[in-house]
């Protein structure tokens with residue numbers, strides 16, 4: 465070794481730089497300033513914000529047009545041998561879906577099913593927002609908790625139809641029950657899409673907060689999945705005085721300190737995992753597993769496309785019901801369990817039932833909302849709206865509960881969750897995929913009750 469003494473001061477420079485940057489990255493951003501914007505077309509103007517009862521009622525014209533398009537579907541390209549669902553949805557399966565949709569799916573019945581809960585429209589910041597609102601009928605001794613439940617992309621309010629009755633019916637041994645408010649996110653199904661740029665999870669949070677305010681809830685509880693999870697997280701950061709507690713079945717940690725913690729445990733699982741988590745340690749080491757990264761790259765092309773060119777893609781999907789079905793159903797295969805890509809029927813019927821899946825596609829089709837729904841990716845991930853990232857980077861102080869599903873897109877041990885949720889009072893682990901409300905409704909409902917039981921005892 466030569467000149468080791470003179471190397472010392474030289475080494476100090478990069479160390480200081482790394483230290484400086486690490487400290488900067490570890491620091492939480494401050495809450496972005498904002499004004500409550502007008503999202504409707506044109507200039508802000510007065511709009512009656514009366515709450516209007518709403519029922520789904522599709523015109524004969526739309527139904528006839530759909531029937532025509534389904535019947536005139538151009539021949540589907542035969543899938544290559546052995547590809548199953550890895551090149552996108554397999555057209556052998558899609559052919560069966562088409563047959564079912566044309567011949568067995570009965571809209572008259574499904575419309576009645578979809579109208580089983582009271583639904584409303586109300587204008588918030590220039591947008592008509594659609595929501596389901598179910599109040600439980602219970603004796604005074606049972607406490608009623610107002611719970612805002614938010615769906616995500618590729619989903620819709622339809623995801624929640626199995627859990628709504630279970631959450632609004634008293635559960636044995638629990639002295640509380642939920643009054644649920646289940647809106648369509650801005651741009652989804654019967655909720656208007658924004659007429660200008662910027663409706664990421666930050667600005668969606670403002671709209672959802674104002675919806676709750678309009679309904680008379682100054683303080684309330686939130687639950688979310690997928691984009692809905694992103695929005696309930698943002699609401700918990702932005703409105704800690706309104707959100708009493710949050711539950712999510714897709715807790716997301718987009719914080720530098722979270723990444724660092726993630727890396728530490730991935731190399732040294734025993735360092736941060738508790739006893740229970742060690743049993744499924746393989747789940748937590750994914751961040752350093754290259755095959756997992758390759759898998760993610762393979763399956764997230766849609767994300768990049770929707771975050772950059774949602775409108776081009778939207779034209780095609782808006783014009784073809786079977787094209788829309790192909791695009792949406794593929795996600796229900798892959799995001800439920802990676803290995804379902806290798807199974808002929810993708811386990812769709814077995815896991816969800818084709819009827820429920822077509823219901824969900826119908827909500828996009830009859831409202832023509834696929835383009836506006838996909839825009840949330842572009843609005844959220846645009847560098848033009850850094851406030852979305854800032855809010856992601858701020859920790860949540862309200863009591864939080866995370867239901868973790870083994871085959872979901874993200875998955876963290878408690879040590880990482882606690883970076884984002886210092887007040888984490890509940891973290892559970894289940895074997896299901898990205899759509900638990902549809903796949904395992906009882907598991908999700910039990911978990912929500914369990915979490916709120918803990919909240920009630922705080």
Ligand SMILES: *[C@@H]1O[C@H](CO)[C@@H](O)[C@H](O)[C@H]1NC(C)=O
Nearest residue numbers: 495496497498499500501851
């Ligand atoms: C909010 O509106 C006020 C008054 O119109 C303006 O001065 C301020 O810059 C706006 N803030 C943001 C973050 O847009």
Ligand SMILES: *[C@@H]1O[C@H](CO)[C@@H](O)[C@H](O)[C@H]1NC(C)=O
Nearest residue numbers: 567568569570571572573574
């Ligand atoms: C659809 O369901 C309705 C209500 O149950 C029924 O009257 C109608 O005949 C059904 N249509 C078809 C094509 O089966």
Ligand SMILES: *[C@@H]1O[C@H](CO)[C@@H](O)[C@H](O)[C@H]1NC(C)=O
Nearest residue numbers: 501661662666667849851852
């Ligand atoms: C929210 O919307 C407003 C109005 O379009 C925009 O100025 C602001 O940057 C948006 N904020 C974020 C974080 O997207």
